[in-house]
Amino acid sequence: MQDIVSLETVYKIYQMGDVQVTALNGISLTIKKGEFVAVMGASGSGKSTLMNILGCLDRPSKGKYYLEGIDVSRFSKNELADIRNKKLGFVFQSFNLLSRTTVLENIELPLIYSKKLSQIAGERINQIMATLGLKEFQKHYPNQLSGGQQQRVAIARAIINNPTLLLADEPTGNLDSVTSTEVMHVLHDLNHNMGITIVLVTHENDIARYARRVVVLRDGKVLSDTPSQSPATPAPQTICERIT
Ligand code: ADP
Numbered sequence: 001m002q003d004i005v006s007l008e009t010v011y012k013i014y015q016m017g018d019v020q021v022t023a024l025n026g027i028s029l030t031i032k033k034g035e036f037v038a039v040m041g042a043s044g045s046g047k048s049t050l051m052n053i054l055g056c057l058d059r060p061s062k063g064k065y066y067l068e069g070i071d072v073s074r075f076s077k078n079e080l081a082d083i084r085n086k087k088l089g090f091v092f093q094s095f096n097l098l099s100r101t102t103v104l105e106n107i108e109l110p111l112i113y114s115k116k117l118s119q120i121a122g123e124r125i126n127q128i129m130a131t132l133g134l135k136e137f138q139k140h141y142p143n144q145l146s147g148g149q150q151q152r153v154a155i156a157r158a159i160i161n162n163p164t165l166l167l168a169d170e171p172t173g174n175l176d177s178v179t180s181t182e183v184m185h186v187l188h189d190l191n192h193n194m195g196i197t198i199v200l201v202t203h204e205n206d207i208a209r210y211a212r213r214v215v216v217l218r219d220g221k222v223l224s225d226t227p228s229q230s231p232a233t234p235a236p237q238t239i240c241e242r243i244t
């Protein structure tokens, strides 16, 4: 199957005055279409730096990053912004929803940026809201929703443009365990039923079990890269199937 991500000996070195911090120290990694990868590792091991590079928010200091075969490692800021819009979806710990904007408008936002808001897009929005159990909340504002509901809005927004790759940095970090499980079921279903490729950062083994592959970082290097141990396989009757 096609490689979605191919990193070749990627370094990220930050210059802090006279001191150099090597956040990524020669990472090589490929991720194929349809994979669900958890990235783990102690604080400071380079997880967020790796996600920033995968997400085209930053460029490697050295080495190559091919996203769907395109070398994006030397892209300009504008080119990176363009590829982010077209190919990437992001979910963050803090949801990052616009507070004065309704659920529907939050989900529509990427389509407005990429000038794709249309009748067809309207149908897709409806379908995704239904899939994620959000239809009844479409006129609500984020502060009228629970944490789990807000994260589902963020996930809907992240997948509305049909991204090549969905990146989630500690998406359950602000949620209680029941809600975390619910959000992980959503991500599991998106990967399993819709074939969305996901890279997820977490420091919790219980969350990593939803992925099928676990990459552990240490000191900016890949310490291990293994199939997930005792993978969690949610019952088929989960949120994504309830409505569609
Ligand atoms: P993690 O997400 O695993 O906690 P990070 O990727 O945030 O790790 O950080 C990896 C290393 O790079 C740490 O030593 C951190 O202090 C350093 N680092 C991260 N971002 C920056 C930055 N913008 N400037 C300088 N050093 C940074």
Ligand code: MG
Binding pocket: 047, 048, 049
């Ligand atoms: Mg981090």
